[in-house]
Amino acid sequence: MxxxxxxxxxxxxxxxxxxxxxxxxxxxxxxxxxxxxxxxxxxxxxxxxxxxxxxxxRPGATATIPATAPETRTTRQRSESSTPKRPKAGGKCAAVWDHLDVNPTATVKELREVATAQRWNVNNAVCEFYAWRKFTASKA
Incomplete structure (x- = not known):
């Protein structure tokens, strides 16, 4: 055995x-x-x-059983709107958005300089720039 x-x-x-x-x-x-x-x-x-x-x-199986319909998988429901929301007033994120509202043609390079001068987190300011841009594009 x-x-x-x-x-x-x-x-x-x-x-x-x-x-x-x-x-x-x-x-x-x-x-x-x-x-x-x-x-x-x-x-x-x-x-x-x-x-x-x-x-x-089963991998490598050779069965003579008739194939059935493939199993369907349910998909997760997504929110209807994927646009970002405006941050609450009074915070640093809102300050970045306010600056971008006043300077809508600002570039990331310019925003980095402003963020350094205002003592904002530069990486967060850049993320807020892209969220603001997506938000304003959806409103147009």
């Missing part, structure tokens, strides 16, 4: 079965007790007549 590889935890045995190419739902965990020690192995479950879809998903 062939020696079976055993594992100290059930999760490790299941992981080994999946690594061997068997779908997780087709793995049966076996328990081996020897001299007070418990170890776990895995083997593939026998196919039921009602459960034949797994043969089609």
């Amino acid at each position: 062939e020696e079976m590889t055993t594992y100290t935890r059930r999760e490790n045995a299941r992981r080994a079965g999946v690594a061997a190419g068997v779908p997780a739902e087709r793995i049966k965990i076996t328990v081996h007790k020897d001299k007070g020690e418990v170890r776990f192995g895995w083997k593939e479950k026998e196919p039921d007549s009602a459960d034949t879809g797994w043969l089609q998903r």
